[in-house]
Amino acid sequence: MDYMHQLGSLSLGSRLKRLSDTLMSEVTHIYNEAGISLNPSYFPLLTLIHHQGPQGITQASEMLGVSHPAISKLADKMIREGYLIKSPHPQDKRASRLGLSDKADQVIEQAKPVWAALQQQLHFIEARQSLPLLDAVNEFEQLFQEQNFKNNVLQALNREAQNIEIINWAPQYKDDFKRLNMNWLNTYFNGELTETDRRSLNSPEDYYLARGGYLFFARQADKITAALALRLCENNSFEISKMAVDPQAQGLGIGRQLLLTALNKARRLHADKVWLETNSRLTRAVKLYSNFGFTTQEHPKGKSSYPRADMYMELQLTKA
Incomplete structure (x- = not known):
């Protein structure tokens, strides 16, 4: 079963x-069999210049709907491999244009029969579809741009984040x-539990609160979506x-709000x-801690009591 299908539009x-x-x-395999040395990713820029004549980076970027840096990087690579030639712009001496080399002209002539065969096969596949793929892609691209996708998603996340309440135990x-x-624990460590895990998870009020620690929760629409414990330790540390x-609820900044509450x-x-132990596999968490100023240190006891923990991080709150 293809799991991608289960994810739907996501x-x-x-x-x-x-x-x-x-x-x-x-x-690429077809090119190799036909004796053609050509990177398929060069096709759009190569054929644009072949049909439209020499192009500036900005002009090519606009024509292909690809970012200026991406076209610039692609052009540099094609110049190094001898497909393109950069020359001064005839009207604007500050600018340059990209033209095809003799090598590119020869490759294009070699590739034309292959492109025709590829197009024929793709048309054959499209003819058997119940919905035309290219028409659907064109429509999706247009609607994607009209809907201002990025801003809408960020606004939705901000609305969700505003409904988050940080509360105590x-x-x-x-x-x-x-x-x-x-x-x-089940997702990343097969449900591994130490004796310390069992005590803290089964009796958090005794393990944390009774010893001078704190428990914080994130509540969203009457549902608890996140938790964090702040355990009082020796040497005036937590x-x-x-x-x-x-x-x-991930991606809404809840972990950041909880951590900020605990640090405050x-x-x-x-x-x-304040210190913590974590695992390098938990990349999002490690990045969050780093963003708050936590730095990786040698473990003061040599190693953690948690077999899963391979990182020890500290944040100094007072100057030494």
Whole structure:
């Protein structure tokens, strides 16, 4: 079963990329069999200049609907391989134009029969489709631009984020604390539990609160979507522990709000430092910690008591 299909429209970009990679690979093999040395990714710029004449980078970017840096990078590569020649613009001496080399002209002539055969085969596939692919792509691209996709998504995320409330411990959140943390433990570490995990997850009020620590939760539309524990330790320090965000609520900045709340609490209590143990596989979490100023250090005890933890990070709150 193709899992991409189950993801529906969320996998559109990945599926288009997969289809593009497959087509590129097939065409590369066809070129090789035909004795043609040509990178399929050169086709749009190569044929644009062949049909429209020499082009500036900006002009080619606008004609192909591709970013200026992407065209510039592609052109540089094609110049190095001898397909394009850069020459001064006849009207604007500050600008340059891209033209085809003799090598490119020869390759184009070689490739024309191959392109005709490719087009014939693609037309054959399109004729068997219930919906024309190119028409659907054209329509999607137009609607994508009209809807201002990026801004709409960011605005929706901001609206969601504004509905997030950071709250303190209450007994009714005990099951949520365990549920949220077991989710990532099951996902990344096959549900591995140490004795410390069992004590902290089964009795968080005893393990954290009774020892001078704190528990924070994110509530969204009456649902607990994230949790974080702040454990009081020796030497006037706190440990960030058991931070977990519901997978369906990730990407809304909830982890950032929780971490900021915990750090502000530690600062108000005049803690010297905050530390944590994590795993390098949890790249999003590690990046978040780094963004807050946490730095990777040698573990003060040599190694963690958690077999899964391969990183120790600290944030100094007071100057040494």
